[in-house]
Each structure stands twice: as structure tokens, then as C-alpha cells.
Amino acid sequence: MLTDQFEIVTLDNNLKLQLVSIPGGKTTLFAVGFHAGAMYEEGFGPGSNDGISHFIEHMFFKGTPTKTAKQVNEAFTRLGADLNAYTTYDHTAYYAKVPSRNLHKAAEIWKELLVDKTIDSTEFKAEKEVILQEIQFYTDMPEFDTNLTVRKKHLTGTALEHNIPGTLDSVADITPDMMLDYIERLYSFDNAIVTLVGGFDLETEKQPLTSIFSDPIAQPRTHPIYPPNVEYPSPKNGISNISFYKKETSKPLSYVALTWTSPGIRSTDFFPLLLLNTFIGNSRTSLLYREVISKGIASGCRYGFEALYDVSIGNILFISPPNKTEEVFQKVIDLMIYVRDLEISPQIANALKDEVWGSYLSEIEDPSNYGIDLLQKYVKFHQPLSVKEFQKNIFQISPEDIQNAKDNLLENFNITVYATGTIPPNWEPQFPKHGPW
Amino acid sequence: MLSTVIRPYPNLRTICLGIVTHRGAAHDKLAGTTQVLLQTMARGTEQHNETEIARLIDGTGGSLFSSTEKDFSIIGAQIQPKYAIRTLDLLFEMISHPTLEEPHFLIEKQNLVQIFHQVRSNPIRRMMIFDADKATFGENHPLGRSQIGTPESLGKLTRDDLQKTHHELLINPWGFAVGAISEGLHKQIDQKLTEFLSNQRTKTQKLQSFPQREIQPNNLIAASSKEEGSVYLCVNIVTDANPNTIGLARFSSALLGESFGSRMFSILREQKAFGYIAGSTLKLLDKSLVLRCYMETSPKRTEEAINSLVELLTDIRREIISQEEYDTTRDFILGQLDLSFDDSRSTASRIINRGVHGLPPNIESGYKEIEVVTSEGINSWWKETLLCPENVSLAIVGDINFAQIQESWKRNTYTG
Numbered sequence: 001m002l003t004d005q006f007e008i009v010t011l012d013n014n015l016k017l018q019l020v021s022i023p024g025g026k027t028t029l030f031a032v033g034f035h036a037g038a039m040y041e042e043g044f045g046p047g048s049n050d051g052i053s054h055f056i057e058h059m060f061f062k063g064t065p066t067k068t069a070k071q072v073n074e075a076f077t078r079l080g081a082d083l084n085a086y087t088t089y090d091h092t093a094y095y096a097k098v099p100s101r102n103l104h105k106a107a108e109i110w111k112e113l114l115v116d117k118t119i120d121s122t123e124f125k126a127e128k129e130v131i132l133q134e135i136q137f138y139t140d141m142p143e144f145d146t147n148l149t150v151r152k153k154h155l156t157g158t159a160l161e162h163n164i165p166g167t168l169d170s171v172a173d174i175t176p177d178m179m180l181d182y183i184e185r186l187y188s189f190d191n192a193i194v195t196l197v198g199g200f201d202l203e204t205e206k207q208p209l210t211s212i213f214s215d216p217i218a219q220p221r222t223h224p225i226y227p228p229n230v231e232y233p234s235p236k237n238g239i240s241n242i243s244f245y246k247k248e249t250s251k252p253l254s255y256v257a258l259t260w261t262s263p264g265i266r267s268t269d270f271f272p273l274l275l276l277n278t279f280i281g282n283s284r285t286s287l288l289y290r291e292v293i294s295k296g297i298a299s300g301c302r303y304g305f306e307a308l309y310d311v312s313i314g315n316i317l318f319i320s321p322p323n324k325t326e327e328v329f330q331k332v333i334d335l336m337i338y339v340r341d342l343e344i345s346p347q348i349a350n351a352l353k354d355e356v357w358g359s360y361l362s363e364i365e366d367p368s369n370y371g372i373d374l375l376q377k378y379v380k381f382h383q384p385l386s387v388k389e390f391q392k393n394i395f396q397i398s399p400e401d402i403q404n405a406k407d408n409l410l411e412n413f414n415i416t417v418y419a420t421g422t423i424p425p426n427w428e429p430q431f432p433k434h435g436p437w
Numbered sequence: 438m439l440s441t442v443i444r445p446y447p448n449l450r451t452i453c454l455g456i457v458t459h460r461g462a463a464h465d466k467l468a469g470t471t472q473v474l475l476q477t478m479a480r481g482t483e484q485h486n487e488t489e490i491a492r493l494i495d496g497t498g499g500s501l502f503s504s505t506e507k508d509f510s511i512i513g514a515q516i517q518p519k520y521a522i523r524t525l526d527l528l529f530e531m532i533s534h535p536t537l538e539e540p541h542f543l544i545e546k547q548n549l550v551q552i553f554h555q556v557r558s559n560p561i562r563r564m565m566i567f568d569a570d571k572a573t574f575g576e577n578h579p580l581g582r583s584q585i586g587t588p589e590s591l592g593k594l595t596r597d598d599l600q601k602t603h604h605e606l607l608i609n610p611w612g613f614a615v616g617a618i619s620e621g622l623h624k625q626i627d628q629k630l631t632e633f634l635s636n637q638r639t640k641t642q643k644l645q646s647f648p649q650r651e652i653q654p655n656n657l658i659a660a661s662s663k664e665e666g667s668v669y670l671c672v673n674i675v676t677d678a679n680p681n682t683i684g685l686a687r688f689s690s691a692l693l694g695e696s697f698g699s700r701m702f703s704i705l706r707e708q709k710a711f712g713y714i715a716g717s718t719l720k721l722l723d724k725s726l727v728l729r730c731y732m733e734t735s736p737k738r739t740e741e742a743i744n745s746l747v748e749l750l751t752d753i754r755r756e757i758i759s760q761e762e763y764d765t766t767r768d769f770i771l772g773q774l775d776l777s778f779d780d781s782r783s784t785a786s787r788i789i790n791r792g793v794h795g796l797p798p799n800i801e802s803g804y805k806e807i808e809v810v811t812s813e814g815i816n817s818w819w820k821e822t823l824l825c826p827e828n829v830s831l832a833i834v835g836d837i838n839f840a841q842i843q844e845s846w847k848r849n850t851y852t853g
Contacts, residue, residue, distance in 0.1 A: 022448070023448075024447045024448040025448050026448060026775060026778060026779075027775060027776050027778075027779055061697070069707065070698075070703060070707070073696075073697035073698045073702070073703060073707075074698040074765055076696075076697060076698070077696040077697060077698030077699070077765055077766075077768075077769045078698070078764075078765045078768045078769065078772075079768070079772055080768060080769050080770070080771060080772005080773050080774075080775060080776065081696075081772065082773075082776060083696075083697055097776055097779075098772065098776075099772050099775035099776065101775070102772065123707075126707065126708065126709075126710040127710070129710035130706060130710050130712065130713055131713075133667060133710075133711075133712035133713045133733065133734065133735060134712075134713035136666040136667045136735070137561075137667055137712070137713050137714065137733055139666055140559075140560050140561075140665045140666055140667055141559055141560075141561075142558055142559065143559070199448065249664065250664055251558040251664075252554050252557075252558065253551065253554050253555060253558060283491070283495040283500075284487075284490075284491035284494075284495045284501065285488075285491045285492060285495045285496050289491075290488065290491075293548075294480075294487060294544075295544065296543070296544030296545075296547050296548060298551070299547075299548040299549075299551035299552050299555070300551070300552075300555060319551070319555055320551070321551065321554075351492075351496060354496065354497060354498070355495065355496050355497070355498055356498075357498065358496075358497045358498015358499065358517060359495075359498035359499075359500075360498070361450060361451075361498060361517065362450075362451050362498050362499065362500070362515060362517070365449060365450045365451055365779070365780045365781065366779040366780040366783075367779060368779070421558070
């Protein structure tokens with residue numbers, strides 16, 4: 001990764017191309033990201049545009065000025081592409097990995113997809129049905145449902161309250177006109193980043209690729225909206241606080257999710273917090289694995305973290321038999337207190353740096369992960385962050401940096417807890433008496 | 438028999454390596470034994486406890502994995518090249534000298550019971566992990582049982598059973614290494630794997646075939662659950678696997694549901710908007726090939742969805758696919774093969790899956806298997822062999838009227 005060639009080109013039509021050439025690679029990931037996500041939506045429920053970002057994601061491949069939706073799908077199929085898209089709070093991304101021998105053909109299709117959109121009413125109607133089913137699908141998955149709900153509860157009253165897929169009511173009321181208005185506002189070239197990562201020669205391909213994406217039919221529009229001007233959740237200073245919500249269902253296990261917010265990517269605490277995340281969750285060296293899963297307290301205990309501009313969202317989901325729910329919750333809280341009181345030694349800091357860096361290198365072995373990672377970094381930092389720069393950011397962190405980031409986080413710590421499935425009678429999560437944070 | 442399979446790919450940056458054994462969950466006397474065994478083996482050896490193992494592998498950014506399939510198992514790791522030899526030694530230790538301590542065994546057993554309940558509570562996972570193979574092979578058939586067992590089978594499992602299974606684990610084992618392997622490393626890995634396997638008490642045996650499938654024609658496994666808002670269904674088509682049918686099956690799966698241009702995606706999802714999920718997979722299981730077409734829809738459209746899916750299947754038998762669709766599907770598969778070399782773990786997984794099932798243990802052979810497939814060949818395979826009631830079954834989960842679904846499913850038209 002450290003020998004990969006990396007270049008950013010800004011075209012006359014304001015479109016930015018992030019090009020990364022991997023020596024010896026045989027495939028290329030094309031990804032397009034727009035600063036258009038759930039936090040840019042307005043209102044909730046019927047008549048609002050709650051869920052519109054995700055709806056547009058579904059409509060993105062539904063045709064171009066020269067191709068029907070079916071023709072677009074067939075064109076990607078013929079290239080052997082792995083095609084996909086996702087929507088989150090702060091951006092929407094579309095991507096396809098193709099054999100590098102099909103690089104130019106793929107670029108031509110992407111260029112067509114990027115120009116002004118029209119909404120076909122038949123496609124719109126059918127896709128709305130699909131999305132309503134998708135919302136139902138998420139509701140049927142207790143893990144998904146628990147995580148979505150706890151975030152919504154915790155982030156109430158802020159721009160992040162939006163459920164990314166929207167609700168059955170809000171999606172039902174979305175119209176093609178609302179969609180066109182949203183596209184007009186947010187799907188501009190200066191609000192987008194195109195990322196290509198893979199096995200192509202940068203020197204040879206830079207000119208043809210910039211030529212394809214500079215095509216005059218791709219007219220510039222100017223609606224810069226980043227950094228976002230939205231209301232983020234603000235921590236309640238001083239005293240820690242738990243808000244608790246629950247919904248009993250007939251599932252035999254308890255699903256309990258805890259969520260909180262921490263500084264976002266513009267904070268100096270951000271990179272130290274990345275290391276702290278590794279200390280707390282998911283690998284076999286982490287605290288949650290060693291103290292919860294490995295000891296058999298709960299079979300499922302997952303740690304999640306999503307970074308945005310001004311705020312990051314952390315969460316822990318644990319799944320346990322109901323008679324163990326209280327014990328698991330208590331264990332998680334005890335671990336948080338342990339983290340609060342822990343002094344970060346140089347040994348701990350160095351071990352965390354090695355693990356974060358090593359797992360990052362493994363993660364981005366596949367051009368799909370590599371390309372999406374670079375795209376997300378560009379979207380969130382509003383500037384590129386190459387592998388080398390990421391490495392530098394990680395290895396310059398001192399034990400004191402991690403200590404300070406931890407102290408800052410826990411000083412303003414508020415948790416929302418949401419439980420579903422079978423919940424022990426009369427159970428209500430409590431902070432232990434030896435708090436506050 | 439294979440001894441080691443080493444595949445260097447200079448474009449990769451990690452190495453995936455480990456040991457494959459031909460003992461899988463279907464060999465378990467008590468369902469779930471192999472899964473518990475593999476999980477417990479990672480909990481410590483005579484030389485290293487679990488924390489030390491985690492530091493040596495995860496601490497460097499690597500990952501340790503074990504995989505219990507119905508007909509084989511894998512113990513392996515994905516790691517940066519500089520740690521490959523050290524990791525092999527550690528894997529060998531885990532395989533040969535795990536402590537299998539009682540407390541770890543009890544925790545892993547208890548974890549698996551919880552995972553059983555998690556899977557049962559998630560309708561699509563329930564359908565794919567429990568019900569699809571049950572519908573395909575029969576409820577009591579070794580290949581029809583889930584690899585994670587049941588609370589009942591796991592409740593009976595003792596540490597003695599685990600130790601006994603550990604002694605039987607290395608049936609026809611072979612080693613693998615895939616990824617960023619330099620010439621020097623190639624030799625070292627080869628030597629280590631060969632040496633390890635020759636020193637083990639391995640069992641080389643002609644593998645016994647599992648019994649015949651025990652299902653009724655047009656078998657149906659339905660789980661009615663009022664709690665789900667959607668209905669999840671999966672049509673399974675099973676036949677004997679042999680080198681001549683691999684290409685036909687691969688082509689059929691791609692044509693039906695593997696891409697945005699496939700028939701299931703374009704007709705069931707895009708055109709008829711049944712639901713969010715519509716796709717197909719192909720699985721090699723012992724000596725069988727299983728083609729699965731799965732989808733999700735609203736309860737009120739269940740019958741219509743089943744009928745539409747069956748119609749798509751019948752169409753392949755009824756009409757020879759057009760040259761254009763043939764070309765698109767073939768190009769898709771060839772392109773997907775090109776995408777199969779992008780990370781060491783998934784590349785290794787594909788190679789292992791082929792090797793275990795008697796196919797050449799490399800992805801490159803896949804190109805040749807597709808090149809010999811013709812439109813007429815697909816059509817006659819579906820007409821003469823594949824689409825008959827003995828081969829086809831349905832698994833369904835959700836808020837359904839069982840009697841109504843059963844009646845409708847038995848009336849299918851493909852038997853004509």
C-alpha cells in the first residue's frame with residue numbers, strides 16, 4: 001500500500017477524481033460519493049422527506065439519458081461488476097468493482113450515471129414497494145432493529161435523528177418532485193468525489209480517465225454544502241446519565257444496545273479515539289472479547305463506531321439469555337469504569353498502534369475496501385487522506401493523547417440504552433454507585 | 438489425495454494459511470460437536486493461552502478463523518507475510534495440543550446454544566442455516582442437520598466426546614497457503630506443512646458416502662411465525678455434482694440471481710417489486726450440488742411470489758436462452774472470476790471449496806468450466822435432469838397459512 005501511486009485531479013466541471021494505482025492489481029473499484037445523507041433530510045413522518053437519501057440511492061441506477069434501468073444493470077453485469085451502494089448520515093456512495101480490463105467501459109457508464117437525473121414514474125413506484133419491504137426486513141432482524149432504534153432515541157432532536165431508510169409513513173409520501181428537488185440541491189459535482197482504486201497504470205490512464213469525466217455533458221453546478229450546517233447532538237455536561245427505552249417481543253433472547261456520542265473527525269481526539277476503540281471492542285485482544293465473550297457472559301457482544309464531522313457515534317450491542325441481561329450490562333459498565341481508571345502506558349499505546357495499522361493493511365487488501373475507505377476519508381475530512389498519511393496520524397499518537405481523549409470522552413458521557421426481545425421483569429439499567437464518570 | 442496447496446498471488450498483501458480436514462459437522466454423532474471442538478481449540482494450547490494467541494495473531498492485525506462446514510472443516514489465519522511461519526507453528530500447536538479445558542468447553546457449548554437462539558430469531562438466517570438444508574436433504578439426514586446443533590444435542594455433549602472427536606479430526610487433511618508468498622517463503626511453508634502432516638496421526642480413508650436423501654417429492658419445510666412482517670422463502674434444487682455439471686450449475690445460478698442483470702433481480706425485484714431480497718447461490722455439499730433461489734416478500738404476496746419464482750425456473754427448461762443473455766451471463770461469470778483474487782481469505786476459501794469437492798484446487802479452472810457451457814446444454818440439463826419434484830424443495834419462514842402454501846406448492850407445473 002505504501003508503494004501505491006496516489007493523485008487527486010480536480011476537473012473544470014468541479015468533479016474531483018481520486019486515483020490510486022495498485023501495482024500488480026487486476027481489478028479496479030469505482031466509487032462515487034455525494035455529501036447527501038440522512039442528516040440533510042427535513043422533518044419526520046408523513047409528508048416529510050425522511051428517508052429520501054436512501055430512496056435516491058435506490059433510484060440512482062434506474063437509467064441514464066441513453067439507457068433504461070434494465071440496460072444499466074445489464075451493462076454492469078456484462079462487465080462482471082460487483083455493484084452496490086449505501087446511504088449513511090453524512091453521505092451516499094455508489095460503487096462497482098470491475099476487472100481492470102473493463103476500466104474504460106465502466107468509466108463510460110459511470111459518466112452517464114453522473115449527469116442530470118430524471119425519475120421514471122414506473123420505476124419510482126416499483127422501487128417504493130421494494131423500500132417499504134426493506135424497512136420491514138430490517139424490522140424483522142432484531143440486531144438491526146435494536147441498533148437503529150437506540151440511535152434514533154439517543155439522537156432525538158438533532159439532524160441525526162433520521163432513520164436512514166426512513167419509516168413506512170414517510171417513504172410512502174415521498175414524490176418524484178421531492179426527489180428531483182433533493183437531487184438538484186445535493187447531487188452537484190462540487191459535492192461529489194469519484195474514487196478509482198486498483199490495477200491500472202496511473203501515468204497511462206490519468207489522461208483518458210480525466211477526459212471521460214470532463215465530458216461537456218457533465219455540466220458543473222455549484223452548491224457546496226460541506227462542512228455541513230446541521231445541528232449535532234450536544235453532550236449534557238458534567239453528570240452522566242442513562243436514558244432507557246424498551247420494547248418487549250417474543251424473541252427468546254434479550255437484545256440490549258447502548259449508544260453514546262464522542263468527538264467527530266475534526267477533533268484532535270479523533271485518532272486517539274480510534275486506538276481506544278480497538279482497545280474496547282471487536283478483535284480477540286479487545287476488552288469486550290476477553291471479558292464478555294471469552295468468559296461466556298454473552299455470546300454476542302459487538303462494538304460499533306461511526307465517525308462524522310462533528311460527532312462520532314459509538315455503540316455496544318449485546319445479546320444474552322434474559323436471566324443474564326443484568327449481569328452483562330453490569331459487566332459492560334464495569335469495563336467502562338475500568339477504561340476510565342486505566343492509565344495508558346507506552347506499551348498499551350504501541351500495541352494498539354500495531355494492531356490498528358496491521359488490521360488496516362489487511363482490511364484494504366481488497367480494492368473494494370481500499371476504495372471505500374479512501375472515499376469515506378475524503379468525504380469526512382473534506383480532503384484526501386492517503387494510506388501514508390493515515391499511518392503517520394496513527395504512529396504519532398502518544399499515550400497522553402489517548403489518555404486525554406479518554407478523559408474528554410468520559411467527562412461528558414451520556415448513554416441511551418434500548419432493550420428488546422425478552423427483557424427481565426422490572427429490569428432497568430443503572431449506573432453503579434461508584435460513578436459518575 | 439492433496440497434501441499442500443500453495444498459491445502465490447503477487448497482487449495480494451496478506452497470506453491466508455492453515456489446515457483443511459474432511460471431517461465436518463455431518464460426521465457428528467451429536468450435532469454441533471465439531472463446531473464446539475474448533476471453537477475450544479482456539480482457547481489455548483499447552484504452550485500458549487488464549488490471550489497470548491490473540492496477541493500473536495490479532496495483535497499484529499491478523500485474524501484467526503475456524504470454519505465448520507457440513508463436509509469439511511478449516512483451521513486457519515490471515516496474516517501479514519512476515520508472521521506466516523510463526524503463525525503456522527501456532528496453528529499446528531492448536532491442532533495437535535489444544536488443552537480443551539473443561540471451563541472453556543462449557544463456555545463454548547453455552548455460547549453455541551445462544552447462537553442457536555439468535556439464528557432462530559432472525560428469519561432469513563434461520564431459513565438459510567436451518568431450514569434450507571433440512572428441506573433439501575431431509576430433517577434427519579446428516580447433511581440436513583445444522584452444523585451448530587440444537588440445545589438438546591449440545592446439552593448431551595461431554596468433554597470426552599470432544600476429545601474423541603479431536604482424535605478423529607484429521608481425516609484426509611491437507612495444508613493450504615494463498616496470497617503474498619515469495620519464492621523463499623513458498624519453500625518454507627511447503628516444508629512446514631508437509632512435515633506437520635506427515636508427523637500427525639492422520640486418518641487416510643476412503644470417505645463414506647452419506648445416505649441417500651430422504652425427502653418427499655416437492656418437499657416443503659415451513660416455519661410459521663406471526664412475529665415476522667415479511668415472508669422469507671428459498672427454493673432449493675439439488676443434483677449430483679460432477680465435473681460436467683459444475684459449469685452448467687454455475688451458469689444457471691448466475692443467470693438466475695447473482696447480478697443486477699439476472700432474471701430474479703430484474704423480474705422479481707425490479708419489475709414485480711416483491712421485496713428487497715432476491716438472489717441465488719450455488720453450494721457444493723459432499724457429492725451434491727445445491728442451487729438456491731431465495732427471496733423475501735410481504736405475507737399477502739407469498740403465493741404469487743412462489744409461483745413467479747417457479748415460473749422463472751420453468752422458463753429455463755421451456756426455452757433456450759437467447760444469445761444476448763447467454764453472452765451477458767458468460768461475461769459476468771468470467772468477470773467475477775477475475776474479481777476472485779482480491780483478498781487472500783476469500784481466494785483461499787474458493788480454492789479450498791473446490792479442492793475438498795474433487796475439483797482442481799485453483800480458481801483458474803473455473804474459466805474452462807464456463808467455456809464449454811452452451812445455451813442448449815443448459816436447457817437440456819434443466820429439462821432432463823434438474824427440474825423434477827425429487828430434486829426441488831421449498832423452505833419458508835414467516836406469517837403464512839401452511840395448508841394454503843402446501844397446496845399451492847404441490848400444484849407446481851414443472852413436472853409436466
